[in-house]
Amino acid sequence: QVQLVESGGGLVQAGGSLRLSCAASGRTFSSYNMGWFRRAPVKEREFVAAIRWNGGSTFYADSVKGRFTISRDNAKNTVYLQMNVLKPEDTALYYCAAGTKASGLGFSSGYDYWGQGTQVTVSS
16 A cells, blocks of 8 residues: 655746655555646646656656656655646646556556645646
8 A cells, every 4th residue: 555645736937846746655665656647627637747666767748848857766755746837737736646557657547546636826
């Protein structure tokens, strides 16, 4: 079992930055692939970024590539999402997720555990 708690969301102006954190409970955090997803109002949940268990590979949605960076600190059981050059269309509830599947990290089905989310609002 893994419990995930996101933090770091808030209100920011377009062009600004935020860093989201996701703290995980349990001793096996380092064995989980981690992902960030988001859901905007009246939209489906969508993939944002993912990182493999050892940090060796990262993956990004085209819409955030070059602006967002996912990283992890296995010693702190935490995964981060650094978000730069934020746009109003980045406004959403951001979730982190953990999973052990070898593939499908860009899909919700690739993860077993989810946090409750942290709200990011970008004003124009």
